[in-house]
Amino acid sequence: MNFSSDTIEKAVEQLSRFPGIGKKTALRMTLFLLKDKPENVERMASILVDLKTKVKFCGQCGNITESELCNICTSVNRNKKLICVVKDFQDIISIENTGQFNGVYHVLGGVIAPMEGVGPDDLTISDLLKRITDEGVEELVFALSANMEGDTTAFYIARKVEHLSLKISAIARGIAVGGELEYADEITLGRSILNRVPYAINN
Amino acid sequence: MNFSSDTIEKAVEQLSRFPGIGKKTALRMTLFLLKDKPENVERMASILVDLKTKVKFCGQCGNITESELCNICTSVNRNKKLICVVKDFQDIISIENTGQFNGVYHVLGGVIAPMEGVGPDDLTISDLLKRITDEGVEELVFALSANMEGDTTAFYIARKVEHLSLKISAIARGIAVGGELEYADEITLGRSILNRVPYAINN
Numbered sequence: 129m130n131f132s133s134d135t136i137e138k139a140v141e142q143l144s145r146f147p148g149i150g151k152k153t154a155l156r157m158t159l160f161l162l163k164d165k166p167e168n169v170e171r172m173a174s175i176l177v178d179l180k181t182k183v184k185f186c187g188q189c190g191n192i193t194e195s196e197l198c199n200i201c202t203s204v205n206r207n208k209k210l211i212c213v214v215k216d217f218q219d220i221i222s223i224e225n226t227g228q229f230n231g232v233y234h235v236l237g238g239v240i241a242p243m244e245g246v247g248p249d250d251l252t253i254s255d256l257l258k259r260i261t262d263e264g265v266e267e268l269v270f271a272l273s274a275n276m277e278g279d280t281t282a283f284y285i286a287r288k289v290e291h292l293s294l295k296i297s298a299i300a301r302g303i304a305v306g307g308e309l310e311y312a313d314e315i316t317l318g319r320s321i322l323n324r325v326p327y328a329i330n331n
Numbered sequence: 332m333n334f335s336s337d338t339i340e341k342a343v344e345q346l347s348r349f350p351g352i353g354k355k356t357a358l359r360m361t362l363f364l365l366k367d368k369p370e371n372v373e374r375m376a377s378i379l380v381d382l383k384t385k386v387k388f389c390g391q392c393g394n395i396t397e398s399e400l401c402n403i404c405t406s407v408n409r410n411k412k413l414i415c416v417v418k419d420f421q422d423i424i425s426i427e428n429t430g431q432f433n434g435v436y437h438v439l440g441g442v443i444a445p446m447e448g449v450g451p452d453d454l455t456i457s458d459l460l461k462r463i464t465d466e467g468v469e470e471l472v473f474a475l476s477a478n479m480e481g482d483t484t485a486f487y488i489a490r491k492v493e494h495l496s497l498k499i500s501a502i503a504r505g506i507a508v509g510g511e512l513e514y515a516d517e518i519t520l521g522r523s524i525l526n527r528v529p530y531a532i533n534n
Contacts, residue, residue, distance in 0.1 A: 133395050135378070135385045142375045146360045157349045158382065159421050166383040172345045173376035175338070179361065180369040182338045192336050218362050
């Protein structure tokens, strides 16, 4: 496409960096901003910059937060003996939106994927094991994607805690096998938390 | 949706202001920015602000530009005797992308819509009439949307220039009646410029 302004071309280029946003959509977004009030555009720009300066990761679970610990880890209403293990912090948003889980989380920061060079030591598995022993955790729920990497990671962690009297479960496979957590609808994902099944190493 | 960070909530709210962007897409965009490098996010933010400060409207045709006149009005390769009348500056981008038009443009800034309180005086019609007489324009091409407002506007302008020996045409209705110019594909839109038909007041 050919624009009569360098700035518009740059804006389109910037906005089409977003996942799922093509050139045409980026152009419509740019034209929307052109017609918007200057103060609105400045507000949007400063909030986007705020994202990088204000948002941090919880020192305990790895969730997003604006202080040291996230509001789930500091809440007195959450069951600290029940940890849901997720790959990424956006999985926490998905699960929280179901309103079906009242435990706490642990963000692994990825899954074991030897083909991509991701091993157990690249994840926060040792932090998780420390939390389990230090805090007397009673149940682990695996909420990992239903694919080989997710399964391998759950298996690896389950083996590591085998010697402890820990209940281990995994969210019910109500969501499509091979599907990503973030695309699941809230009802299916919520039910998969309620119907979590005991995790058996040899199944 | 419930986020563990005010800043993320604000970012999602801001990004879902864009047309066609819902909360879920806005969240994915926000998470993309969270994982992006700080300097990239700052660059994006400053380019969005630039949109409002650097981009102006051409003093002659109303196209977007970063100087007094746009690069179409100042080009020596464009036929200044041929003016294409469009509703909005984004229509210029659409037509330019077809590569089929070598005249200049005139942006009306809207169409006559009595139901919405838009009359001829709210548009740049008088500027257009001045351009036609001052510059000895030989042909007008109406590239307005094929609906009642577009037709009314074309009719109004045609009546105003009836006394001049001016060739008047309209883009061929190859594009769907009632459809918006900006959604037409380039080939159909390009053909509709090539096959423009004489505009008759009494047809």
